[in-house]
Amino acid sequence: MGAILGQPVIVENRPGGTGTVAAIMVARGPADGLTLLYCPPPIQILNPLMMRNIPYDAMADFAPVVALMRAPKLLVVRPDFPARDLAGLIALAKARPGAITYASSGIGSSAHLAGALFAQLAGIELLHVPYRGTAPGVQDLMAGRVDMVMDTAAALLPLVREGRLRALAVSTRDPAAAAPELPPIAATVPGFHDASFNYLVVASRTPPEAIAALNAAVDRVLADPAIRARFESLGAEPLGGTPAALGAMVQEEIARWRGVIEAQRITIE
Structure with missing residues (x-):
């Protein structure tokens, strides 16, 4: 972006409040197009559905710029898990309600919600085990302390390739380019689709x-073959497109997760 725009582009990390600190900074800052907000799902899509007193207006305070990338998730189990495919996992869960555990990076995380959506559509009961981040949950999965995880291909695919985890399916409607050998969850659980996407707003x-x-500028960057290859090597799909298309994607994601969050009564402080 810097080369295309002819000026430096600086990444400034503002952690805190599941993106809230960064969102407030941009919402209340100068509207001159020089400060952008890198949005993962919580800021506009998930936080407003789970937080009571969110300190910004998720829609009114921001204008869409461009979609960046979409990341499919993998549903993985420990190598010795008795079910060999998704149908087997569902059958096992129905026979033992609440006995199968799934780890996530925390309450209200995209991994938590993906597991909740899967359980809801499959008609099964899973026990959610939240962790402080993806890594400790995955470590406990490999150690046999939990049964499954559903998280991004970038985080899980290397461990699958090494044989330390076993993948059963991908979260997208269609097979993922990063793991074309894996079936979509939707082939067994109709209607399931989840692929978190990141994007820019101002x-x-x-x-x-x-x-x-x-x-x-961003569309030009995302069209670069080297950039596209790098995204794809991480299991992500580069997107791009118009601001209007991004706005429609955000609304679609809000509609997808509202029912899950309300049905499960998921809240975060």
Whole structure:
């Protein structure tokens, strides 16, 4: 982006509040197109559905710029898990309600919600075990302390390739480019689809011409073969597209997760 725009582009990490600290900074900052917010799902899609007193307006405070990438998840189990495929896992869960455990990176995380959606659509009861991050949950999975994890291909595929975990399916409607040999969960559980996507927004008062320039710059970056190859090596699909298309994607994700969050009564502080 820096080369295309002719000025430095600096990544400034503002952790805290599942993205809330960074969101407030951008929402209340100058709307000049010079400060962008890198959005994973919580900021606009999940936090407003799970947090009571969110300190920003998830829709009104931001304007969409461009979709960056979509990351499929893998459903993985420990190597000695008795079920060899997804149908077997579901049958085992129905025979032993609540006995099969799944780890996530925390309450309200995308991994937690993916597991909840899977259980809801499959008509089974799973026991959620939240951890402080992806790594400790995966470590306990490999140690046999939990039964399954559903998280990004980038995090799990190397361990699958090494034989330390066993993958049963991918979360997207269609086979994933990173693991084309794995069937989609939807082939066994109709209607299931989950692929977290990340994107860029700016403060809502940003001039349209600034948004258009940023959108064009990112689209050029994402069209670069080297960049696309790097994304794909990490199990992610580069996206791009118009601000309007991004806005529609955000609304689709909100509709997808609202029912799961309300049915499971998932809240975060």
